[in-house]
Amino acid sequence: MLEVLPAEVSIFEVGMRDGLQNQPDYLPAEAKIELINLLSETGLQKLEITSFVSPKWIPQLKDNLEVATGIKRKPGVVYSALVPNEKGLEDALTAGMEEIAVFLAVSETLNRKNINKTTDEALEAVNAVTSGAIAKGIRVRGYLSTVFGCPFEGEIDMGRVAELTQELLNTGAYEVSLGDTTGVGNPLQVRKALEYLRTKLDLNKIALHFHDTRGLGLANVLVGLDLGVTTYDSSFGGLGGCPYAKGASGNIATEDLVYLLHSMGIKTGVDLEKLMACSRRIEELMGTQLPSRYLRANAGCKTNG
Amino acid sequence: MLEVLPAEVSIFEVGMRDGLQNQPDYLPAEAKIELINLLSETGLQKLEITSFVSPKWIPQLKDNLEVATGIKRKPGVVYSALVPNEKGLEDALTAGMEEIAVFLAVSETLNRKNINKTTDEALEAVNAVTSGAIAKGIRVRGYLSTVFGCPFEGEIDMGRVAELTQELLNTGAYEVSLGDTTGVGNPLQVRKALEYLRTKLDLNKIALHFHDTRGLGLANVLVGLDLGVTTYDSSFGGLGGCPYAKGASGNIATEDLVYLLHSMGIKTGVDLEKLMACSRRIEELMGTQLPSRYLRANAGCKTNG
Numbered sequence: 001m002l003e004v005l006p007a008e009v010s011i012f013e014v015g016m017r018d019g020l021q022n023q024p025d026y027l028p029a030e031a032k033i034e035l036i037n038l039l040s041e042t043g044l045q046k047l048e049i050t051s052f053v054s055p056k057w058i059p060q061l062k063d064n065l066e067v068a069t070g071i072k073r074k075p076g077v078v079y080s081a082l083v084p085n086e087k088g089l090e091d092a093l094t095a096g097m098e099e100i101a102v103f104l105a106v107s108e109t110l111n112r113k114n115i116n117k118t119t120d121e122a123l124e125a126v127n128a129v130t131s132g133a134i135a136k137g138i139r140v141r142g143y144l145s146t147v148f149g150c151p152f153e154g155e156i157d158m159g160r161v162a163e164l165t166q167e168l169l170n171t172g173a174y175e176v177s178l179g180d181t182t183g184v185g186n187p188l189q190v191r192k193a194l195e196y197l198r199t200k201l202d203l204n205k206i207a208l209h210f211h212d213t214r215g216l217g218l219a220n221v222l223v224g225l226d227l228g229v230t231t232y233d234s235s236f237g238g239l240g241g242c243p244y245a246k247g248a249s250g251n252i253a254t255e256d257l258v259y260l261l262h263s264m265g266i267k268t269g270v271d272l273e274k275l276m277a278c279s280r281r282i283e284e285l286m287g288t289q290l291p292s293r294y295l296r297a298n299a300g301c302k303t304n305g
Numbered sequence: 306m307l308e309v310l311p312a313e314v315s316i317f318e319v320g321m322r323d324g325l326q327n328q329p330d331y332l333p334a335e336a337k338i339e340l341i342n343l344l345s346e347t348g349l350q351k352l353e354i355t356s357f358v359s360p361k362w363i364p365q366l367k368d369n370l371e372v373a374t375g376i377k378r379k380p381g382v383v384y385s386a387l388v389p390n391e392k393g394l395e396d397a398l399t400a401g402m403e404e405i406a407v408f409l410a411v412s413e414t415l416n417r418k419n420i421n422k423t424t425d426e427a428l429e430a431v432n433a434v435t436s437g438a439i440a441k442g443i444r445v446r447g448y449l450s451t452v453f454g455c456p457f458e459g460e461i462d463m464g465r466v467a468e469l470t471q472e473l474l475n476t477g478a479y480e481v482s483l484g485d486t487t488g489v490g491n492p493l494q495v496r497k498a499l500e501y502l503r504t505k506l507d508l509n510k511i512a513l514h515f516h517d518t519r520g521l522g523l524a525n526v527l528v529g530l531d532l533g534v535t536t537y538d539s540s541f542g543g544l545g546g547c548p549y550a551k552g553a554s555g556n557i558a559t560e561d562l563v564y565l566l567h568s569m570g571i572k573t574g575v576d577l578e579k580l581m582a583c584s585r586r587i588e589e590l591m592g593t594q595l596p597s598r599y600l601r602a603n604a605g606c607k608t609n610g
Contacts, residue, residue: 215598256520293520
C-alpha cells in the first residue's frame with residue numbers, strides 16, 4: 001500500500017458551485033466574486049464558479065451570469081461552470097465560459113425522479129450539450145453521479161459506470177469525475193471499483209469526487225492515490241452539506257485534502273494559508289463555521305499546521 | 306492495498322478518559338456513571354473509564370473513585386483506567402480496577418516538560434507501576450505517546466519507539482497503544498513506521514491511537530488495517546479535543562471508525578445506533594455538539610446510515 005504515489009495531484013475546487021448549492025442561505029454576487037478572486041490567488045488551478053441552471057432549481061446560484069462576468073480571470077486558472085441543458089449552454093456562452101461541466105446520474109431511478117428521463121435519454125441530452133460546446137471550442141468535463149451508491153437503488157453496477165464514462169469521453173469530455181454523491185462509498189469498494197474500471201478505461205481520464213458525509217472521504221482518496229488517480233474534487237473549508245441529512249458534511253474539504261497530499265510529499269501548488277483565508281472569509285460572510293478539520297485545527301493557532 | 310483485511314477489529318473506547326480530559330467543562334459523576342453504563346450496552350468490550358491522576362492536573366476526572374465504584378460492571382466488558390504513578394495505582398486498587406493503563410512519551414522534551422524526568426527515568430517509574438499492578442493480578446496496557454511527531458521535537462526516531470514498546474511489553478503490558486497525540490501523522494509515515502516496527506515487534510501486541518485533528522485519522526487507520534493491526538483507540542462522538550488548538554478535533558470518533566470497519570465487512574460487535582445514543586446523551590448533558598461525521602449525518606435522519 002502506498003508503495004508508489006503520484007508526484008503531483010490536481011485539485012478541482014467545487015466549493016462555489018457544489019458547496020454553495022447545498023448551503024441554505026444566498027450569498028450575494030459581490031461576495032461570490034470576491035471569494036472566487038481570492039481562490040484564484042491560492043494556487044488552485046481549476047475553479048468551478050457557478051451553475052447555469054434555472055434559478056427555480058438552485059436559487060443560491062441565480063446570479064450565475066453576474067458572477068461569471070464579474071470575476072477577474074487569472075491567467076493559468078481554468079474557470080468552469082455546471083451546465084445542465086442547452087439553455088444553460090447558451091447562458092454559459094453568453095458569460096464567456098471557456099469550460100463547462102455536464103452531469104449524469106448512473107442511477108436510473110434518480111434520473112427518472114430528477115429529470116423524468118431514462119439514463120439513456122439523459123445521456124443523449126448531455127451528449128447534445130457536450131457536442132454543442134465542443135463545436136464552439138469550449139472544453140467539457142463530465143460528472144457521473146451516484147457511482148458508489150444511490151439513495152434509491154443502493155449498489156451500482158460498475159459495468160454501467162464504465163460504459164457511461166466511456167460515452168461521455170467519446171462525445172468529447174476531457175475527463176469524467178466519478179461522484180460519491182451521498183458519501184456512502186468505502187475504501188474497499190473504491191479499490192474494487194477502480195481495479196475494475198482500469199481494465200476498461202484510462203484512469204488518467206478519471207477524477208474522483210468524494211463526499212465526507214460519513215467521515216470516509218480522505219480514506220477513499222488514499223485508495224484513489226494508491227491506484228494512481230491524480231485529480232480530486234473538493235470544496236474549500238468543506239463548504240456545503242448533504243441534501244439528505246441536515247447538518248452533515250458534504251464535499252471533502254480542500255484544506256484536509258491538500259494537507260493529506262502535502263504531508264505525503266505530493267505537490268498541489270496550493271498555499272494552505274491563503275486557502276484558509278478564503279474559508280475564514282466565507283465563514284465571516286455567511287456567519288457559519290465550516291467543517292474542515294485542518295481549518296478548525298488552525299482556527300485559533302495559525303502556527304500549528 | 307486492502308488485499309487482506311482483518312475479519313474482526315477490537316475497539317478501545319477512550320472517550321470517558323481521553324475525551325473528557327480535553328473537554329473544558331466538568332461532567333458530574335452521576336452523568337459519567339450513566340454514560341459508562343450506556344456504553345457497556347453498545348457491544349464495546351473495552352472501556353477506559355477514568356484516570357487516577359491528581360485532581361490538580363485533571364480536575365475533569367477528580368471523581369475517579371466515585372465513578373469507578375459507581376458503575377454497573379457488565380460481564381465480558383473490560384473496564385480500564387489510566388494510572389500515572391504509584392499513588393494512582395493505590396487508588397485504582399482501592400477502586401477495584403482489574404485493568405489499568407500506564408503511559409510514557411517517546412519525546413525526551415515532553416517528558417522533561419511534563420514530569421521533569423528523562424525518558425529513561427519516566428520508563429523506570431512506569432515499570433514500577435506496571436510491576437506493582439501485575440503483582441496484584443491487574444492487567445496493564447501501555448500507551449506510548451507522540452509516536453508520530455512531537456510538538457517540540459518534530460519527527461520521532463522509530464528505533465526508540467520499538468525499544469520503548471518492547472520495554473513496556475517486557476515488564477508485563479499485554480499491549481502497547483502507539484499514539485499520534487497531536488494528530489500530525491500521515492498515512493505514508495504510518496506505513497513506514499509499521500513496516501519498520503513489524504521487523505522488531507509482534508504487531509499483535511500493538512494498538513493504534515490516532516487523533517483526527519487535521520482530518521487524517523481514518524486514512525491512518527486504513528493503513529493500520531492494511532498492515533494487519535487489529536486494535537484501535539477512539540472516542541464516542543469524537544468527544545474531546547486537542548490541547549494545542551481550541552475547537553480542533555481530538556480522538557477519532559468511534560462511530561466513524563465503526564462505520565469504516567462495518568462498511569468493509571470487518572466485525573466490531575458494536576451496535577451503531579446504541580453508540581450514537583450515547584453520543585446524543587452526552588451532547589445533551591454537556592450542551593455541546595460532537596464532531597463525528599457519521600453522528601452528524603444521522604442526527605436528523607436516523608434511517609440514512
